[in-house]
Amino acid sequence: MKIGLEVHVALPTRSKLFCSCSTEGAEPNSSICPICMGFPGSKPMLNKGAVEAAMGIANALHCPINKRISFVRKVYFYPDLPKSYQITQMEGAVGSKGHLAIGEKRIRIRRVQIEEDPAQIIRDGALTLIDFNRSGTPLVEIVTEPDISSEEEMRSFISGLRSMLYYLGVDINKEIKADVNISLAETRVEVKNVTGIKNMIETLRFEIERQTELIKNNEEIARETRGYNEKSRSTQTLREKESDEEYGYVFEPDLTAFDIAGLEFNEPVYANEVAIELAKGTDVSPRTVSEIIMLDKDSLRQIERLRNRHSLRSIIHGIERYKKYGSMGSVPDKVLDNIVLLIEEGKEVSKEVIADLESGKTVKVEYSQLSDAQLGELINRYLEENPKLVREYAKQPKTINLIIENIARGNGLHPKEVARKLVPIIGRFAEGK
Amino acid sequence: MTSYIEEFNGIEKQKDYYDNLFAQLERANEEHHAFNLINKDAKGGFLLSTKANICVRGFETDAGSKMLKGYVPSFNATAVERIISDKRFAFAGVTGMDEFGFGTFGTNTEVPARNAFDREYAAGGSSSGAAVAAALMKYQVSIAESTGGSIAAPASLNGVVGFTPTYGTVSRYGLIDYANSLDKIGVMARSSDDARIVFDMIRGIDDYDTTCAVEKITLERRKKIFVINGMLEKADSGIRAAFEKLLNKLGSRYEIVHVDSSIMEKAIAPYYIIAMAEASTNLAKYTGYKYGLMSEDFYKQYNEFFTDARESFGIEAKRRILLGTFIRSESVKDKYYTKALVIRRMLIKEMDRMLKEGYILSPTLPIKAPKIADVKKLSPVESYSMDLFTIPPNLGGFPHVSFPYDYVDGMPLGAQLVTGHGNDYAILDFVKEWEEGFEYVYRKNLGEL
Amino acid sequence: MQDKEFDRLLKITRLRVSAEERVQIKSDFEQVIAYFDEISSLEADGEPAYHPVEIPGRLREDKVKPFADSESLKKRAKTSNGYIVGPKL
Numbered sequence: 001m002k003i004g005l006e007v008h009v010a011l012p013t014r015s016k017l018f019c020s021c022s023t024e025g026a027e028p029n030s031s032i033c034p035i036c037m038g039f040p041g042s043k044p045m046l047n048k049g050a051v052e053a054a055m056g057i058a059n060a061l062h063c064p065i066n067k068r069i070s071f072v073r074k075v076y077f078y079p080d081l082p083k084s085y086q087i088t089q090m091e092g093a094v095g096s097k098g099h100l101a102i103g104e105k106r107i108r109i110r111r112v113q114i115e116e117d118p119a120q121i122i123r124d125g126a127l128t129l130i131d132f133n134r135s136g137t138p139l140v141e142i143v144t145e146p147d148i149s150s151e152e153e154m155r156s157f158i159s160g161l162r163s164m165l166y167y168l169g170v171d172i173n174k175e176i177k178a179d180v181n182i183s184l185a186e187t188r189v190e191v192k193n194v195t196g197i198k199n200m201i202e203t204l205r206f207e208i209e210r211q212t213e214l215i216k217n218n219e220e221i222a223r224e225t226r227g228y229n230e231k232s233r234s235t236q237t238l239r240e241k242e243s244d245e246e247y248g249y250v251f252e253p254d255l256t257a258f259d260i261a262g263l264e265f266n267e268p269v270y271a272n273e274v275a276i277e278l279a280k281g282t283d284v285s286p287r288t289v290s291e292i293i294m295l296d297k298d299s300l301r302q303i304e305r306l307r308n309r310h311s312l313r314s315i316i317h318g319i320e321r322y323k324k325y326g327s328m329g330s331v332p333d334k335v336l337d338n339i340v341l342l343i344e345e346g347k348e349v350s351k352e353v354i355a356d357l358e359s360g361k362t363v364k365v366e367y368s369q370l371s372d373a374q375l376g377e378l379i380n381r382y383l384e385e386n387p388k389l390v391r392e393y394a395k396q397p398k399t400i401n402l403i404i405e406n407i408a409r410g411n412g413l414h415p416k417e418v419a420r421k422l423v424p425i426i427g428r429f430a431e432g433k
Numbered sequence: 434m435t436s437y438i439e440e441f442n443g444i445e446k447q448k449d450y451y452d453n454l455f456a457q458l459e460r461a462n463e464e465h466h467a468f469n470l471i472n473k474d475a476k477g478g479f480l481l482s483t484k485a486n487i488c489v490r491g492f493e494t495d496a497g498s499k500m501l502k503g504y505v506p507s508f509n510a511t512a513v514e515r516i517i518s519d520k521r522f523a524f525a526g527v528t529g530m531d532e533f534g535f536g537t538f539g540t541n542t543e544v545p546a547r548n549a550f551d552r553e554y555a556a557g558g559s560s561s562g563a564a565v566a567a568a569l570m571k572y573q574v575s576i577a578e579s580t581g582g583s584i585a586a587p588a589s590l591n592g593v594v595g596f597t598p599t600y601g602t603v604s605r606y607g608l609i610d611y612a613n614s615l616d617k618i619g620v621m622a623r624s625s626d627d628a629r630i631v632f633d634m635i636r637g638i639d640d641y642d643t644t645c646a647v648e649k650i651t652l653e654r655r656k657k658i659f660v661i662n663g664m665l666e667k668a669d670s671g672i673r674a675a676f677e678k679l680l681n682k683l684g685s686r687y688e689i690v691h692v693d694s695s696i697m698e699k700a701i702a703p704y705y706i707i708a709m710a711e712a713s714t715n716l717a718k719y720t721g722y723k724y725g726l727m728s729e730d731f732y733k734q735y736n737e738f739f740t741d742a743r744e745s746f747g748i749e750a751k752r753r754i755l756l757g758t759f760i761r762s763e764s765v766k767d768k769y770y771t772k773a774l775v776i777r778r779m780l781i782k783e784m785d786r787m788l789k790e791g792y793i794l795s796p797t798l799p800i801k802a803p804k805i806a807d808v809k810k811l812s813p814v815e816s817y818s819m820d821l822f823t824i825p826p827n828l829g830g831f832p833h834v835s836f837p838y839d840y841v842d843g844m845p846l847g848a849q850l851v852t853g854h855g856n857d858y859a860i861l862d863f864v865k866e867w868e869e870g871f872e873y874v875y876r877k878n879l880g881e882l
Numbered sequence: 883m884q885d886k887e888f889d890r891l892l893k894i895t896r897l898r899v900s901a902e903e904r905v906q907i908k909s910d911f912e913q914v915i916a917y918f919d920e921i922s923s924l925e926a927d928g929e930p931a932y933h934p935v936e937i938p939g940r941l942r943e944d945k946v947k948p949f950a951d952s953e954s955l956k957k958r959a960k961t962s963n964g965y966i967v968g969p970k971l
Contacts, residue, residue, distance in 0.1 A: 013944050020947035028964040029956060033949030034508055038718050040496070040609040040725075041488040041506060043642050049944025070932075073714045075758075077896055079735050079968035084717035122965065126732055129965035246894045248761040250710055250770065251932045253613035254605075255643050258939030507954040600934045614933050646937045702921045705914075713895070720896075722968050723959050731960065731967050738969035739896040746897070752907050754895050755888075756914055772921055774930030781934060813910045814917050830934025854935055 002146035003154055003204065006179040007161065008139050010117065011053040012169050017116045017138035018044030018087065025133030036136030038082030043254045046071075050114060050138035051094070051258070052265045056168045057140055058095025058112040060268030065095050067261045069114075071252035079128055080118040082135055087252050088115035094140075094260075100164070101270075102156040108145040115139050146181060146188075151204055158197050160272060163294040167269035172295070180204065184211040187221040191235050194228045203228045206235055271300070278303060282312040292316055298330040305333070306340060309368065309412060314343045325351040327358060337412060338362060368412045375413070375421045382407050383429045394430040436626035441479050441572040442521060444882050451476050454880045458570065461879060465556075466546045467565035469495065471526040478523035480573040480880070481516060481631075484563050485527050486534060487576060487618065488607035489513050496609045497530040497542040497559070499745040501725040510607020511642065512576060512618050512635035519634065525573060528562030532747045533716065534580050534611040535559065537798075537819045538808040539587060541749045545805065549591045550844050550876050554802045557587030560621065564591040567621045571878040574631050575621040580611045581704055582797075582823025584619045585835035589797035589847025592837040592873060594864060595621045596628040599854050600830030602647040603632075604639035612711035613644070615704075615827060623873060625836070625864035632857070652858035657791025658687045663698045667821055668799040675839045675846055676796045683794075690791065696780050697825040703773035703780075704828045705817055706760055710770045713757025716750065719743060752813065781829045788831065788853035792863065795822040797835040797847040822849055832857040836864045837873050845874070883912055 016023055016036055025031030034042040055065055070092030073085040093113035099106040119135035121128055142161070148154050162172050175196040180203050182189050189211065194203050206228075214221050226235040275290035289312070293300040299319050306315045318339040322331040331339075335357045342349050370378070382403075383390055393399040404422060408415040447453075455473045462468050469485050470493060483489055486496040488506035495501040509517065516522055531541040539546050539561025546561035548554035549568030556565050563575035564587030577584050579597040588595020597619040605616055618635065620628045639645045660680065665673060680689050721728035721742025728742040746754070760769035787793060799821050808816075826833040831854060835847040850860045888908055892898065899907060949955075960967040 015942075015944050015946045019949075020942070020945060021949065022946045029961075029966060030952065030964075031948070032952050032955055034506075034955065037723065037955050039506070039723070039955065040501065040504060040718070041494070041508070041510060041607040043606050045641060045643060045942040046939070047944050048941035051941065075714050075717050077717065077720065077736065077739055079720075079722070079971070082718065082723070084720060085714050121968070121971070123971070124962065124965075126970055127962065128731070128735075128968040128971055129962055130968045131965055244763040246762075248710075248714075248758060248763065248766070250714055250761050251774075251930075253644070253711055253932060254610075256646075256933065256937040256939045258941065503958060507949075507951045601937060640940075640942070643940060644933060644937050646940070647935060696924075699920070699924060702918050706918055706921070717895075723955075723966065725958075727958060727960075728969075731969055733969055735969040735971060736896060740898050743896050744898050748903055748907065751897055751899060751903070752910055752914075754897060755891050755907065756911060758895050759891055759911075759915070760918065768922065769918055771930055772924075772926055774932060775926040775928055776921060776924060777934070778928050778931035779926060781931060812913065814913050817914075817917075828934070 001149055001208070002183045003148035004146035004181040005142075005144045005148065005154075005157070006181070007142040008177040009057075009142070009165060009170055011050050011114075011138040011140055012171055013047055013049040013053065013138055015047055015049070016136035017047050017050050017114070018136055021136065023137050028131040029133060032132045032135070036082070037132055044087060046255060046258065047138060048263070051260055052263050053138075053168070053170070054094045054112060054114045054140045055260065055263060056265035056268070057142070057165065057170070058098065059265060060164050060168060061095070061098040061100055061109045061112060061142065063095030063098030063109055063112055065260070066093065068092065068257045068259055069094055070257040071255050072249040073252050074247045074249055076247060078118070079130060080121045080135075082119065082132065086116060086118065087255075088141070089113035090249060092257065100157065100160055102153060102160055105153070107147045107153075107157050110143040110145050113141050113143070115141055146183065151201060154200065154204060155197065158200070159294065163271045164268055166295050167271065167297065168266050182207045182211070184208065185215055185221055187223045189221065189223070190225045191228050192225055192238065199228055199230060202233050203235060206233065210235070274300065278307070278312065284312045284316060288316065292319060302331065302333075302336055305410070306336070310340050310344060314340050317343050318349070321349045322354060325354040327355075332358075334362075341412065370413065372421070375417070376425065378411060379407060379418070379422055379425050383426060390426065390429045393426060400426065435624070436630060437572050437623055438479050438521070438574070438627050438630050441882070446882070457879045461569050461877060464547065464552050465549060465565050465569065466544050467528055467549075467562040467569060468526045469493070469529050469562065472524050475523035475525050478521050480525035480570065481522045482525045482528050482563065482566050482573065482575045483510075483513060484560050484575070484577045485530050486578055486609040486611070487513060488609070489524065489527065492527055494527065494609065495725070496534070497532040498747070498750065499543065499726060500719045500743075501609070503727070504725040506607070508607065511604035511639045513607060516576070516631065516634050528560070528566050528575060528577075530561055530563075531559035532750050533609070533712070534578065534583055535749045535753055537582065537586050537816055538803065540805060540808050541747060547805070548802060553804050554844065555590065555805050555808050557590035557798075559583040561587050563621050564588050564593055564595065567591070567593040567623060568875055569877045569879050571623070571881045573880070574627055576618065576631070576635070577621050578608060578616060578618050579827060580615045580617075580708060581827045582820045584621060585797045585823045585833060585847070585849050586820070588621050588835040589837075589849075590802045590845070592840075592845030592847070592875065593621050593623055594625055594628050594837075595619070595835040595847070596625075596632065596861065597827070597833050598632060598636065598857050599647050599832045601644050602636045602650065602857065604642040604645040606639055606641035606645075610711075610715040612708040613715070614711060615708055617830070625834070625861045625868060628834070629858070629861045632861075647855055649855060650858055651856050652862055653856050654859055654862065655791045655852070656688055658683060658689050659787050659791050659793045660689060660691050661694050661697055661793065661795065662691050663693055663695070664795060664821060668796050669801070671801055671841065672796045672799060672846070675841055676848065679838045679848055688791075692787070694783060694787075696776070696783050700780055700825045700828050701817055701820060703776040704820070704824045706769050706773035707777065707828070709753045709757035710761040711757070713754045713761065716746070716754050719746070777828055780825060784825060784829050784831060784851075785853060788851065792860065793826075793851040795849050797822060797849040801841065801846070802844045826851040830854065832860060834860045834864055836867060838867070838871070840874060883908060
């Protein structure tokens with residue numbers, strides 16, 4: 001079985017792909033202008049932020065980034081498409097020929113391209129109601145080679161992809177949409193516009209069954225485009241079917257080839273790989289770590305902050321406790337420090353304890369004991385990493401209190417202890433060592 | 434000759450100047466159909482009109498098409514915005530055109546404009562109304578647009594100066610697209626000075642049009658004039674005779690060089706391929722439920738609904754949509770569309786080489802002004818062939834100007850001068866020099882002071 | 883040109899023509915395509931020129947600037963609770 005995906009993701013920009021309308025419109029048709037409505041006379045202007053975000057994604061998918069990108073018009077008629085053509089990319093796409101690893105296997109990426117989202121259609125009885133707020137939202141389409149060969153692989157791919165997007169700052173609360181291409185035999189069947197991983201799995205299961213049945217009965221599998229129906233949990237032939245012949249792609253002549261070599265983008269985080277690193281030499285499995293950090297930057301930050309002082313198991317336990325009982329979206333550093341200390345002392349961290357911690361009460365925390373040499377090393381490292389604070393200290397000696405607090409809190413040390421050791425060291429730093 | 438804009442602003446006007454002018458203009462317009470819409474509120478400035486494919490906030494901009502009846506833009510085209518904000522100008526109205534710019538004679542629309550010299554004759558197109566307006570009124574400039582000769586052709590037939598700048602010097606924001614990689618906003622006026630004044634006001638980089646990218650304009654005079662043999666041969670004998678006389682006149686100051694250029698001679702087909710391929714995508718957006726012509730029956734399935742609305746395209750528009758869609762179909766695209774784009778690059782290279790040394794001069798049209806009735810007998814291919822001279826500079830995005838150089842049987846003849854990219858001032862300067870020894874003639878001078 | 887091919891083009895362009903227009907456009911179509919076919923005799927090599935002049939691609943900063951008159955864009959359309967009504971799917 002061969003499965004290929006065309007995944008659509010909305011890029012995290014403030015304004016739309018080709019106009020300055022906000023990507024957030026509350027009332028229907030409130031965030032619209034002649035450009036995203038496709039009114040005669042309007043012209044597109046490409047959003048730099050969208051290009052940078054798409055480059056970050058292409059780079060994370062190991063696609064060499066094209067130096068120059070360009071756009072094409074894909075012509076088709078539908079009430080949600082204001083110009084009756086979509087501005088998208090083909091040869092001039094942001095990136096191509098990359099991959100995403102799922103465990104040992106690599107799923108090859110054919111292309112990463114930018115395109116504009118059509119408007120949103122709502123059916124009201126027989127009436128078609130259109131909201132153009134969504135029209136022109138920047139999307140990235142990630143096209144894979146047909147390298148996925150099972151439901152499990154599809155699940156891993158999507159979850160890896162979501163995590164990677166999440167760490168790049170892409171809002172993944174908006175459901176991932178994908179066209180799913182499935183071929184059991186020679187013929188490729190495309191199921192268009194499936195929303196969310198759950199429906200993708202349903203689509204796959206349905207198609208496997210349907211195509212298997214056809215093969216068994218020696219019937220022909222039609223090369224066609226189908227749609228997924230959430231209610232009946234089945235796929236159906238779409239009445240209208242366009243091909244490249246009909247789309248009649250032409251170069252988008254309102255735009256040009258853009259030189260993007262100088263643009264900057266975010267570096268990726270592969271949570272699965274980070275989890276393996278973090279779990280190394282501990283009694284926690286990479287899978288447990290990865291489950292925690294896949295879609296949670298904050299937990300990753302906490303683990304990295306505390307891992308030199310506490311066991312990974314305690315930190316994760318602490319995070320989980322807080323997730324269960326805490327009242328905020330992410331745990332405040334001080335609260336977690338206390339929770340982890342309590343856990344390591346073998347104490348029960350109940351709902352009440354967490355509520356107390358949140359309200360500012362500190363449990364009696366025992367400070368860590370470090371040797372003089374260890375403490376000195378810690379302070380040296382901190383000052384090296386924070387030259388700005390050192391410069392500030394040179395001008396304003398009071399700054400030392402902030403430095404003491406940072407070091408003490410970050411490492412569970414007694415402030416007095418830190419101060420004793422810090423004073424001579426920072427003197428040397430301030431004088432330029 | 435000097436600038437009418439400067440002359441006008443220097444003269445004290447009677448209190449009822451504009452009322453009288455608009456009364457005269459309305460009568461003249463009944464005969465010549467230059468304007469789709471006259472803005473009688475215009476007062477206190479030199480009058481300015483816009484072709485019906487250039488958006489003016491609050492005024493119906495129908496691009497000569499039934500599809501866009503009732504389209505009143507909520508924004509000004511950048512070119513309009515830049516000039517309207519100047520109090521020396523007042524917006525006079527919207528001028529008629531061939532539907533979406535599809536025509537050489539102005540006849541492809543419901544009410545065609547009629548030649549300013551004789552209403553039985555074609556006004557030329559597609560900026561037909563713009564040329565007629567400039568030829569009817571003494572103190573008026575027209576903002577027009579050319580894709581393949583839509584400024585030069587009507588300028589020539591109505592005896593005015595028609596200036597088409599280098600592609601990408603004037604923003605296309607607010608221009609209703611025909612073929613985006615060919616469309617250029619330009620100016621029609623009664624003098625080269627006025628064309629230049631307006632050009633300088635409307636040109637320059639714009640944050641709303643990516644393709645508006647040429648900022649620097651030069652004035653590099655050339656001493657040579659190239660005439661393309663194989664093309665001139667295709668003009669009719671009357672045109673050739675008049676043009677030879679022009680060459681004789683210019684011979685004292687310029688070196689006239691006759692050359693061959695097979696690629697310029699064959700530019701019509703690649704031009705129409707690119708123009709139709711792009712046009713067929715631009716015209717897809719007209720589906721009758723957001724602006725312009727509105728279809729009513731929302732209970733009809735969308736394909737049916739769209740097809741009903743699109744029935745309102747004129748026959749030339751339908752023809753170009755079908756042809757354009759065919760030639761960009763995946764299976765034949767390389768043979769037509771992509772190849773035409775490669776030919777365009779070759780044409781630019783060849784013309785560039787010539788234009789570094791000299792200007793290219795030709796008659797603007799290969800025939801004398803035709804009667805409207807005769808235009809209607811032309812087949813599409815015959816009609817496209819009339820763009821023989823105007824297509825090479827348009828396909829290559831080269832600046833060109835059509836200027837009146839003779840009057841035969843009471844009708845004006847225009848010649849077209851071409852120069853290299855960005856050297857726009859040079860051809861306006863050439864025409865200014867020409868104007869010093871040649872007086873333009875008009876039948877009407879509405880608004881004369 | 884075959885009727886079948888012509889009908890296919892009409893369908894993908896969402897166009898309808900009268901019987902009279904059909905005869906005329908079909909015959910024009912063949913003539914024009916024959917005219918276009920002349921470019922096959924031209925030897926062409928090199929890159930396609932998508933524009934006549936070099937256009938450096940300027941990008942727009944990702945800043946929101948709402949369109950002042952968005953209400954006017956809905957003026958001509960039929961609306962329902964702020965939605966624009968379109969044809970049936």
